[in-house]
Amino acid sequence: MTSPSRSPIARLLPENAPFTPEQRDWLSGFFAGLMSIEEGVTALSPEASSALMASLQGGAPQAKGPADDGHDGDDHVGDDGAPWHDPSMPLPERMKLADGRPLRRQMMAAMGQQDCGQCGYTCEDYSSAIFARKEERLNLCVPGGKETTRTLKKLFDDLGASPAATAKASPAAAEPAAAVVKVAAAPGRSRDNPVAARLVSRTRLSKARSAKETWHIELDLAQSGLDYVVGDAFGIFPANDPALADAIIRAIGAPADFPVADRMLREVLIDGVSLSPAPDMLFQLISYVTGGERRQKAKALASGGDPDGDAETLDVLAALEKFPGIRPDPEAFVEALDPLQPRLYSIASSFKTNPGRVALTVDAVRYAIKGRGRLGVASTYLAERAEPGDGVRVYVQKASGFGLPADPSVPVIMIGPGTGIAPFRAFLHERMATKAKGRNWLFFGHQHRDCDFFYEDELSGMMAMGVLTRLSLAWSRDGEQKFYVQDRMREVGRDLWAWLAEGAHIYVCGDAKRMAKDVELALVDIVSQHGVRKVDEAVAFVADLKKKGRYQQDVY
């Protein structure tokens, strides 16, 4: 890699800017994307450096600030104290940044950093709850997966020996706990208290030629009495594929009706436990019931090793097939598995136009490994296993910082490629129902216009009615080169800037790892070019939009 210190881009950063070599590396990549607007830029001011930190909070690795003195102070997300808060940063890098910080902060760095709410908390609150021993479950972080659980377990063990753990009586130690005490949630308002909804219908949005399989799902909430506001997400408790449960039962040679607690083994494998990926505990169990080289391999897998280079591919069935012939006690086997977690989906309807119902836009996850088809548990549960009329356990996950402006006359710009369109369909329905005066501009993109244009008729109707003021489209695989929503944004940058200058709020939904960052870069680019600002000023402008709640994201 070119050393950023020799790169012309690095000259943008003042010598005394508080960046580590990794941060300089990251920033050089960031500015590389802005080279087209580099002219006239001399260096980032210290203020702009901090603005950049805040703006990309979670984007660039940040320097340890003065608050980082090892005490368990209030260095929360939003301050410069969580440099690891970046969903695209690998876990080892995040842990390196948290090295030497208090255990609670290291626990936060171990999380998936998406603040997605699937665990029922933000990343920061989940770590605080574990640190305060208010939350015993260390395997709730879906985006972080096994490596997060593994790291949390290790940190939790360290907690036993940490001075904070023995200082329970001190008010300072009790403080983080207070912030995360969970009050029993009203029915349907938390993953801990789901209610029953009824699947009404599913309609395929992607057409036959599409590489995707995306569904419009409608659920009836009438029995549950549940409601929601646009911007919220919807939690679904899925069920595993019964054929997979049966294959697992065959692999361990147990009877399907073997009693496990008050239920039968097959039932528990269908709706009680996660069948992918294989947890460390399962390998530990296998190591107890096998010997020799197999035992050593199982032990290695149980501690995060990868003796055969296939650890990533091992779901529960593949793990059992790797150690054929093992016969664990079915009850111990079930105990070694993780609980089946709910999944969240952005709500794609407005309660005002669709009372008593909720709509979701769900991409079915299917892929194959070594010839066996693998299914995303919740998306395929909704796409094929739940039948219209079936009951589904659900809850509403309140949005934190994602919603329409309170003032209905404020214009909104919505950027939602793929399933990212979901909350914006809801926004448009809401603005239509409330006869909001504000203008609405949607950027949608996907692979092919002819088969991936979700809600095309509806969007055309809303254009004709004047609800949708402007629709900008980007088809990534219709031309010779990839063309994404941010390319379209750049093309119409002058108008986009004009909307922003008139006070528009801007929203992004969809892929967290690449798209959301690329869109942000494009926005900085547009502000710089059309708002006639230097790069550091444009970065500060975008940071300010975020701070004021005018730039909101729902990314996963």
Ligand SMILES: Cc1cc2nc3c(=O)[nH]c(=O)nc-3n(C[C@H](O)[C@H](O)[C@H](O)COP(=O)(O)OP(=O)(O)OC[C@H]3O[C@@H](n4cnc5c(N)ncnc54)[C@H](O)[C@@H]3O)c2cc1C
């Ligand atoms: C706030 C929020 C809103 C969301 N909104 C939506 C939405 O509107 N629509 C939507 O469709 N999703 C949405 N999601 C994502 C959704 O929650 C699920 O993560 C998604 O549906 C997959 O869940 P699953 O149970 O079907 O798959 P899982 O059983 O969780 O399997 C997914 C896992 O499979 C593995 N995998 C996937 N593809 C491959 C592959 N090709 N090769 C190898 N491994 C692979 C990956 O490890 C991946 O994490 C949202 C997530 C959040 C947090």
Ligand SMILES: NC(=O)c1ccc[n+]([C@@H]2O[C@H](COP(=O)([O-])OP(=O)(O)OC[C@H]3O[C@@H](n4cnc5c(N)ncnc54)[C@H](OP(=O)(O)O)[C@@H]3O)[C@@H](O)[C@H]2O)c1
């Ligand atoms: N955890 C899971 O298993 C899971 C399940 C479903 C969705 N997701 C997440 O949700 C995202 C949305 O999935 P989706 O099926 O709705 O659509 P998607 O895969 O994000 O694709 C939507 C469009 O975005 C384009 N795109 C790819 N990279 C981009 C970038 N850097 N900037 C802008 N656009 C880009 C795609 O183009 P090309 O494809 O032509 O590059 C496609 O045209 C996924 O990317 C994934 O991160 C996760």
